[in-house]
Amino acid sequence: MLDGRGTVRRPLGARLWLSGCWLGIMALLALFAPLISPHDPLAQDLFAGRLPPFWVRGSDPAFLLGTDSLGRDVLTRLIHGARIAFAVALIAGLATAFVGSVLGLLAGYMRGWVDVLISRLVEIWMAFPPVLFAILLIAVLGTGLTSIIIAIVVIDWTRFCRVVRAEAMNQSAMDYVSSAIVAGRPRRDILWREILPNVLPTIVVLLTLEMGIAVIVEAILSFVNLSISTDAPTWGGMIAEGRTSIHQAWWVLAFPLGVLFLTVLSFSQFGEGLKDRFDPVLR
Amino acid sequence: MKLLRAILVRLATMSVTLIGAAVVVFFVIRVVPGNPIAMMLPPGASEDDIARLTAHYGLDKTLFEQFGIWLSGVFRGDFGTSISLRQPVMPLVLGRLPATLELAIFALVIAVVIGGVLALTGVRHRETRTETAIDVANGIGLSIPDFLWALILIVLFGVLMPVFHISGRISPSLDLPFVTQFYVFESFARLRFDLWWDLLKHMFMPALALAIPLAAIISQLLKQSLKETMHLDYVTLSRTKGYSENHVILSEALPNAMLPTLTLIGVQFTFLIGGTVIIERLFSYEGLGNMAIDAVINRDLPLIQGIVIVFALLFTIINLVVDMTYALLNPRLRHA
Numbered sequence: 332m333l334d335g336r337g338t339v340r341r342p343l344g345a346r347l348w349l350s351g352c353w354l355g356i357m358a359l360l361a362l363f364a365p366l367i368s369p370h371d372p373l374a375q376d377l378f379a380g381r382l383p384p385f386w387v388r389g390s391d392p393a394f395l396l397g398t399d400s401l402g403r404d405v406l407t408r409l410i411h412g413a414r415i416a417f418a419v420a421l422i423a424g425l426a427t428a429f430v431g432s433v434l435g436l437l438a439g440y441m442r443g444w445v446d447v448l449i450s451r452l453v454e455i456w457m458a459f460p461p462v463l464f465a466i467l468l469i470a471v472l473g474t475g476l477t478s479i480i481i482a483i484v485v486i487d488w489t490r491f492c493r494v495v496r497a498e499a500m501n502q503s504a505m506d507y508v509s510s511a512i513v514a515g516r517p518r519r520d521i522l523w524r525e526i527l528p529n530v531l532p533t534i535v536v537l538l539t540l541e542m543g544i545a546v547i548v549e550a551i552l553s554f555v556n557l558s559i560s561t562d563a564p565t566w567g568g569m570i571a572e573g574r575t576s577i578h579q580a581w582w583v584l585a586f587p588l589g590v591l592f593l594t595v596l597s598f599s600q601f602g603e604g605l606k607d608r609f610d611p612v613l614r
Numbered sequence: 615m616k617l618l619r620a621i622l623v624r625l626a627t628m629s630v631t632l633i634g635a636a637v638v639v640f641f642v643i644r645v646v647p648g649n650p651i652a653m654m655l656p657p658g659a660s661e662d663d664i665a666r667l668t669a670h671y672g673l674d675k676t677l678f679e680q681f682g683i684w685l686s687g688v689f690r691g692d693f694g695t696s697i698s699l700r701q702p703v704m705p706l707v708l709g710r711l712p713a714t715l716e717l718a719i720f721a722l723v724i725a726v727v728i729g730g731v732l733a734l735t736g737v738r739h740r741e742t743r744t745e746t747a748i749d750v751a752n753g754i755g756l757s758i759p760d761f762l763w764a765l766i767l768i769v770l771f772g773v774l775m776p777v778f779h780i781s782g783r784i785s786p787s788l789d790l791p792f793v794t795q796f797y798v799f800e801s802f803a804r805l806r807f808d809l810w811w812d813l814l815k816h817m818f819m820p821a822l823a824l825a826i827p828l829a830a831i832i833s834q835l836l837k838q839s840l841k842e843t844m845h846l847d848y849v850t851l852s853r854t855k856g857y858s859e860n861h862v863i864l865s866e867a868l869p870n871a872m873l874p875t876l877t878l879i880g881v882q883f884t885f886l887i888g889g890t891v892i893i894e895r896l897f898s899y900e901g902l903g904n905m906a907i908d909a910v911i912n913r914d915l916p917l918i919q920g921i922v923i924v925f926a927l928l929f930t931i932i933n934l935v936v937d938m939t940y941a942l943l944n945p946r947l948r949h950a
Binding site (some may be wrong): 346451452454455457458459460461462463466467468470471542543547550551554555570571574577578584585588591592595596599602603 | 620627631632634635638639642643645657753754756757758759760761765766768769772773774778884887889890891892895896903906907910911913918922925926929932
């Protein structure tokens with residue numbers, strides 16, 4: 332936000348707990364997916380296609396949340412989808428945070444031509460529609476988990492870079508940095524030992540937001556059929572499948588959509604909650 | 615004078631950004647595997663045919679030669695020929711741009727209306743349950759991106775309560791007398807309200823999906839600035855003069871609280887336009903973004919370049935206009 336300072340009363344720390352719980356449950360499901368899930372995520376059973384969820388007439392208790400058009404268990408695929416979603420969120424989020432923060436720190440602390448170069452690059456990046464850029468990159472890199480992660484890093488580093496650069500500039504103007512310079516500390520030392528720790532809370536908050544974004548990007552790429560493979564149980568792929576059979580089997584779309592909604596909401600609320608708690612700068 | 619100089623500096627950096635964007639796109643898509651020429655010919659085509667067509671599209675030259683040819687064409691307004699559609703890129707892109715612009719502007723209007731109403735309601739009923747509810751709604755609206763809102767709207771209003779169209783730009787059964795591509799404006803100008811209504815019914819769902827996150831941002835920021843303004847002395851003065859609370863908010867506080875929100879809307883509008891790419895795909899809306907995804911899938915290099923450059927141009931122009939409007943509206947900058 333342009334100017335977030337002010338006296339907004341926040342509805343306490345409840346959202347930090349709620350979102351944390353949801354993310355924790357999802358992470359556990361992702362970790363233990365093969366142990367928990369009732370079926371094989373890829374197993375097809377054309378005779379059990381489009382079974383409705385358990386409370387609707389005509390359902391099969393073996394498939395609690397119903398099946399898709401190929402007879403694959405929706406619940407199982409949701410649980411396995413959490414693995415891919417969290418893998419992407421974690422790896423892509425951390426990698427994006429790393430690249431963007433390093434460039435932002437360098438630009439904000441070194442200033443001069445480094446800053447000009449990096450800032451110009453950010454401006455060029457901002458001139459692309461991100462979704463189109465992502466699709467373009469996947470077309471170049473080929474589909475697959477690694478490509479998705481690379482695409483997210485290449486597109487979203489600017490998000491960290493802009494905030495961290497501004498924050499590094501603020502920190503550089505503070506007295507503790509001046510005294511470190513006077514004390515004769517080397518520049519590199521000041522950047523990594525003095526400024527970085529003070530920018531870190533900002534980076535952590537941005538990271539949780541970025542993890543939610545990464546999950547969405549994966550879903551969007553699955554949706555345009557450019558993610559991992561059409562067979563792999565991704566939430567985006569399930570949504571894409573559900574979109575085509577929405578009038579015959581709404582549950583194929585509704586459940587992954589609901590899970591995706593809650594997960595993205597939780598990532599962002601978790602970040603906001605952390606911000607309220609720990610970071611006086613972003614607030 | 616200073617303003618003029620600032621504008622000139624902005625134009626200079628704008629062109630650097632645009633050329634940079636052109637370079638990035640040009641070289642990124644040349645790395646794409648798969649020969650676009652081989653894809654457009656029937657399976658039995660000879661090596662000779664492929665070579666001839668490759669030469670026809672200039673794809674046999676070195677990358678730098680290709681870039682030089684393309685860039686000099688761009689300055690003459692010639693973006694080359696689309697490989698998959700076999701038509702000049704420029705008219706294709708310009709033919710689709712109005713559909714995207716209409717969708718984006720409609721979404722912007724919806725966002726401003728919803729965001730404005732929520733902010734004003736929140737301030738009118740500040741420190742009550744109503745404000746808390748609006749805060750929660752803002753939080754959710756902000757957290758969920760347009761892609762998910764679109765899917766939720768499709769499930770809710772496309773399937774469970776089918777009130778709106780969820781596919782296309784206009785009903786295919788209607789005959790279209792249009793000469794421009796600005797269907798909404800043209801149908802309105804020609805007083806063809808049947809067409810106009812049909813267009814709006816198609817646009818409403820995608821536009822709303824694009825609008826929700828922006829509405830939440832507007833509502834949040836405007837409410838914040840309004841609340842800060844309400845504490846200022848001149849507002850207290852007009853209240854002591856006996857004006858009603860509604861009058862104080864709308865006529866006294868709002869004009870002064872609006873400026874930060876206006877700047878924000880400008881910046882966010884470019885994000886909204888970026889969002890049209892996937893939203894158009896979801897709703898099979900015949901706009902530029904939908905065409906862009908097809909172009910990528912078909913490896914249509916000239917078309918991809920053309921579309922990306924048009925998007926980049928649009929973004930930079932909007933940013934320039936926002937900055938200039940800000941300078942004009944803000945007296946402190948105007949007299950600087």
